[in-house]
Amino acid sequence: MSRIGPSLGSLGDRWRYALVGGLLSVPFTTASYWQTGSELSLSPVLFGSLLAGYLAKRKTGSATGVGARAGVVGGLPALWLLADVVAATSGLGGPAWFIAAGTVFAVVAGIAFAILGLGLAALVGAVGARVGAWVAESTGPRQPPSAAR
Secondary structure (H helix, E strand, C coil), X not given: CCCCCCCHHHCCHHHHHHHHHHHHHHHHHHHXXXXXXXXXXXXXXXXXXXXXXXXXXXHHCCCCCXXXXXXXXXXXXXXXXXXXXXXXXXXXCCCHHHHHHHHHHHHHHHHHHHHHHHHHHHHHHHHHHHHHHHHHHHCCCCCCCCCCC
16 A cells, blocks of 8 residues: 655654644643633743754754744644634624725735744744754763862
8 A cells, every 4th residue: 555645754854853842832822712712821831942952962962943934834723813813803883895995904014914823923932943952962971070180
């Protein structure tokens, strides 16, 4: 039986660790947005990216690019902002041209805010991965002290 689509093994190391950190943070990011209905907390993205950066640094020696990728994956619940904005346009009233213009403006504004949200999540992810990489270096295997001469 042949496989359909890429397997996790065919992904590069950066994407593998980014998916681990990002997908671990998605449920917590989603829960934080679901509880408030108007605020999206990126704290889970920070911790997921920290884990991704730590694992990437320990296993491959480099955490470059892992944090931003984990941040984008972990920040995917920001797309719910777009769905909420579109749902809010159903309450518009007035002439047909006003409703159409308001809906178009709301969708464009929602897309802009979703892109900004994903960009901010990528930035938070990059910071988290750098901290994770630093922790991996700090707690890494110690070199034995050189013999005194």
